[in-house]
Amino acid sequence: MEVLKRLRSLTAVAAILAATTLAACGGSKGDPAAAPTNVAVKAGDGRVTVTFNGQAGVDYWIFFAPGTGLTVDSWVNLPGAGVQRNAVSPAVISGLRNGQIYSFTINGRTQGGPGGPASATLSATPRLAGAEWVAGTSLDAAELRGAAFGSPYVLVGTGGKIFSSPITDGRAYTALTSGTTADLNDVIVSGIAYIAVGADGTVVGSSDAAATWATRTSGTTATLNSIAVGSGRFVAVGNGGTIVTSTDGTTFTPATSGTTANLRRVTFSSLFVAVGDGGVILTSSDGLTWTAATSNTTANLRALALGFGLFIALGDDGALVTSPDGTTWTARPSIGPVNVRSATVASQGVAVGAGGAIYTSADGLAWTAQNSGSSANLLAVMRATFGYVAVGSGGVVLSSE
Numbered sequence: 001m002e003v004l005k006r007l008r009s010l011t012a013v014a015a016i017l018a019a020t021t022l023a024a025c026g027g028s029k030g031d032p033a034a035a036p037t038n039v040a041v042k043a044g045d046g047r048v049t050v051t052f053n054g055q056a057g058v059d060y061w062i063f064f065a066p067g068t069g070l071t072v073d074s075w076v077n078l079p080g081a082g083v084q085r086n087a088v089s090p091a092v093i094s095g096l097r098n099g100q101i102y103s104f105t106i107n108g109r110t111q112g113g114p115g116g117p118a119s120a121t122l123s124a125t126p127r128l129a130g131a132e133w134v135a136g137t138s139l140d141a142a143e144l145r146g147a148a149f150g151s152p153y154v155l156v157g158t159g160g161k162i163f164s165s166p167i168t169d170g171r172a173y174t175a176l177t178s179g180t181t182a183d184l185n186d187v188i189v190s191g192i193a194y195i196a197v198g199a200d201g202t203v204v205g206s207s208d209a210a211a212t213w214a215t216r217t218s219g220t221t222a223t224l225n226s227i228a229v230g231s232g233r234f235v236a237v238g239n240g241g242t243i244v245t246s247t248d249g250t251t252f253t254p255a256t257s258g259t260t261a262n263l264r265r266v267t268f269s270s271l272f273v274a275v276g277d278g279g280v281i282l283t284s285s286d287g288l289t290w291t292a293a294t295s296n297t298t299a300n301l302r303a304l305a306l307g308f309g310l311f312i313a314l315g316d317d318g319a320l321v322t323s324p325d326g327t328t329w330t331a332r333p334s335i336g337p338v339n340v341r342s343a344t345v346a347s348q349g350v351a352v353g354a355g356g357a358i359y360t361s362a363d364g365l366a367w368t369a370q371n372s373g374s375s376a377n378l379l380a381v382m383r384a385t386f387g388y389v390a391v392g393s394g395g396v397v398l399s400s401e
Helices: 002-024
Strands: 031-033 037-043 047-053 059-067 082-084 091-094 100-110 123-124 144-148 153-157 162-165 174-176 184-190 194-200 201-205 226-229 233-239 243-246 254-257 263-270 271-276 281-284 292-293 303-307 310-315 321-324 328-333 340-345 349-353 358-361 368-370 378-383 388-392 397-400
Touching: 031 349, 037 100, 037 123, 047 059, 047 100, 059 091, 082 091, 100 388, 123 162, 144 388, 153 184, 153 194, 153 388, 174 340, 194 233, 233 263, 233 271, 263 303, 271 303, 271 310, 303 349, 340 388, 349 378, 349 388
Parallel strands: 144 184, 144 378, 184 226, 226 263, 303 340, 340 378
Antiparallel strands: 031 100, 037 047, 047 091, 059 082, 059 100, 100 123, 144 153, 153 162, 162 174, 184 194, 194 201, 226 233, 233 243, 243 254, 263 271, 271 281, 281 292, 303 310, 310 321, 321 328, 340 349, 349 358, 358 368, 378 388, 388 397
């Protein structure tokens, strides 16, 4: 076994040496190229974006490694080093450790030739997204109420507004035709299918990656506030304790909730959990039969997130309750003077609310206020490939990476 391990190690080292020899000393065909100009690095969440001005026909290699002092010659001896070949600006180096400084340099070659002189070595330190926010172009003065992380990203809002952005972007959005003028409150994605719900029992859906939308049969006239999918079933919840379900996302039928409280949010992780006014929490294993759970709060709960091994529910006046299983809940100290409207968890937890409030958390229990740079009411937040997107009143779109 030890011999096998050594052979594997030698093979890996040989592969790196071969790549390095080609990078610095070269192959037998083409020529070295000049280093690119205007090289810059920008830290993100577990990633660094490298930009540069290059020449057509040149194959650029980006060398990177933890620490400082990187060169194309020392690269092979640095633990954790890597190289991105055939790099095109902007190039994203992902899978990096937050809080660790990394160094970057670039050289070029043509037609498989040796690497030319390297650019100056630059450094950047990846860090969690959520602390710094940038405002994009506001969208059509709509109040944006729902956001879905898919390909593409989709936002929904008042007046039947729907917007999309390519998965490679997430900051610039294009208006779509929804087929309704009803206010839309939430949207989810399942594969290439999107479903949005809203006022007066409105349900609209797309089965072609958000390109075209059509109305669906909801089975209710009550306002629907949120929708989730799990175990082959779509579940939407709304005012007056309304719950409707569907196995195909096209035709919904009512289910009995056992409450008349307005239900504000629903999510799924091994079971469905719905939260609402007065601290109401309901659970269901199938979306059809629902059981009340003790929330240990009377606050209106409006946001649900999954992360850190917890169901996390938040609401008015910073109310926070958590559960490891969706059925047993513990009241936690308020996260702050904020009426929370939406929350998500990716590399960390992000909660948004009234007055531009944004809070982040590393464990779902302790939350820290961040500066959003906006006073708009933030009504939805979603993770993105680069970090997070938050949206709200006045069509505001904020991004953090």
